[in-house]
Amino acid sequence: MNSANGAAVVVGVDGSEPALRAVRLAAVEAYRRNRPLRVVHGFIWPLLRVPLETPAGGPPGAGLRQQAEQLVAAAVTEAEATAPGLRVTGGIIDGEAAAVLLGESPTAVMIVLGDRGLGGFTSLVVGSVAVQVATYADCPVLVARGADRTDGPVVVGVDGSEVSRLAVEFAVAEASLRDAELMALHTYRYPVSGGPGDMLPLVYDEEQLRHEERRVLAESLAGIAERWPDVPLRRETIRGRPARLLTEASRRAQLMVVGGQGRGEFTGLLLGSVSQSVLHHADCPVAVVRAPR
Template sequence: MSNGAAVVVGVDGSEPARRAVRLAAGEAARRNRPLRVVHGFIWPLLRVPVGGPVDTGLRHQAQEVVAAAVAEAEAAAPGLRVTGEIIDGEAAAALLGETPTASMVVLGDRGLGGFAALVIGSVAIQVAAYADCPVLVARGAERTAGPVVVGVDGSALSRAAVEFAAEEAALRGTRLHAVHAYTHPVSAGPGDMQPLVYEEGQLRGEEDRLLTESLAGLADRHPQVPVTREVRHGRPVAVLTEASRTAQLVVVGSQGRQELSGLLLGSVSQGVLHHADSPVAVVRTVGADGGG
């Protein structure tokens, strides 16, 4: 990723996409990055004659969607470098094609093609599952106060999420709130038998140590970021959802230590995407720095 890597935002003219544009403009401005507005134009894939009145009309409509998003971004962050492009292809594929060179990708939780009954759209799920950079999903309340919350479970992706979240907290001038939720003892390794009875105090001490180890060195790397810690007995999705109600942003790794390696997007990250009351960032790549 180059130092000039853009923040990329996907647009389709929907209200969730407009929220994503405002969120992306703020991210690009904080990071001193250009903003790239992308619209996936699916019409050429439908094997209809190109250049006819329908195709021309729809392409003009797509151009208007991009132009409106560019104008909204410029209004949200005056002085921001903003460009727009229509990419022939389905929305998720168009956005995923951007991720190898992007600082991050931002999108709405649901687009024009989404079903109203779906809390989170299929495009958001696909992009979060496969992206080569952090994915920021605009959902919940837009807040300028409150902490950046990060879910911690000791996995490699969790550590990458902590680093990204600390950077976000530094850029936003706020504190980092690290949350570790547990429902049973941590497994020592594959095939490890969990005891049927365990001492709560001892278990709590082990979970506290896991969180402490996951945050080791953070104060040296980000001395300007105050860090608060929370260890809670409870399901991670429920605990993080509760924390999201006062957060500017919730950050999760795409997959946790207790989840099957074959899952591209783990149940916790999906659950948080479905239920959080704040924007959610999903970090899928170990070592992702979010372009700071």
Template sequence: MNSANGAAVVVGVDGSEPALRAVRLAAAEAARRHRPLRVVHAFIWPLLRVPVGPLTGAPPGGGLRHQAEELVERAVAEAEATVPGIRVTGEIIDGEASAVLLGESPAAAMIVLGDRGLGGFGALVIGSAAVQVATYADCPVLVARGEEHPDGPVVVGVDGSPASRAAVEFAAEQAAVRDTALHAVHAYRHPGSAGPGDMQPLVYEESELRGEEGRLLAESLAGIHERYPDLPVTREVVRERAVAALTAASRRAVLVVVGSRGRGELAGLLLGSVSHGVLHHSACPVALVRTPD
């Protein structure tokens, strides 16, 4: 995550209620981190050569660009009402939604999106734009869905990969700033292969397998206690599909965090059914953390 002084939390808005929910979530996140909030609307119409000003003979307050200005103003007002005194700015940027947000990401502390919406951000979760933003953004991406369970932990999906390590680091920081616990979930279904071309064993001891998976989880959390000595950390090793395990954990969580690349059950997180499962079924907001290149 961009930790430079002044890096803003960026929220994409389109005038929908889910986008306003994202604004409220982003405002709270910016306040916790003592960062400014930047409200951005992707304005695609100039690219399509659609007239954006008032029609001939129409009142001067009409037109697509004026509508965009109004929705940004509403979003800024929503942020200010959520966190009085917050530093917040709004901007309309010509372009397609994912391209606009990816352009914002190098200088952003985080990008926040609604789970569905209208116009420029309408397909961010269920379509290709979400994959593009979460896969290529240079900062974590937070999707506002479900509800934050304020007494719950920050849940993180762990599979031992570099991506899940980045997710653990981010989740621990999130738990610390929220003054709540970290709950690490490792889901497995069968023994993993040691390398390319290795065959999985036909017979294995369940207790030994569970012990190995538990050690993998412990290794993934190494160093967290030293950096956050007061952070309560719980572990869960479960023989289950990752989507089911994380969805179940989300029902009592304030946030679910997953890495954007992984192996095993989390390997296809942003490319297939696991990503859609977590984003569509989580009962709380979801953060996606990309492994640094």
């Protein structure tokens, strides 16, 4: 995460209602952090070589660039109304939406975007732009979806991987900013193989397995309570499918935090299957945290 002075929370807008919801969420996040908010619109039309200005005889403001300026101005106004006093700027950048947001990510504190946009197919629960940005961004990505809650815990999925430790660090900072409880949820199904090609044991001690999985959670949370004494910490180790259990936990959470790729994921998956499932089905905003490249 970029923590340099002046680094902004960036929100992508396209004029849709999900994007305006993302603007409101981003404004609150920026205000909490005492950071500026940068509203960005990816303006794809120059790449398609179509006329951008108002056509001859057309009404004022009918050109594509003028319409883009209007939607960015409306988003800036929405952000200022949501968090009075927040420093908000807007920009139009030529390019496809996901590419533009990814270009902003190396210097952003966080990227916020809606779960769907104007170009999303109705059958998609989460739009392709949200998935692409969550997969490749160089900073945490917050997707506005599900219910907006100001109570309930911040839930973080923990699996013992390095990226889940980064997710824990992000989640506890969020819980502190929100004066919320941190719920660290570790799920498991079977014993973990010792290495590539190892076969899972056919017989194992269930109590020993539970003990081992609790140890994984404890190690992932080592030092958190001491470094963040203001944050109530709840640990839960549950046997079951991680995506389903995290989705269930999201129904009472105000924020869900997941690592981009966890233990047991195929190395070719830049965004793990569990993270993708949670991103598609959670009932609260979802933050995706990835390891630095």
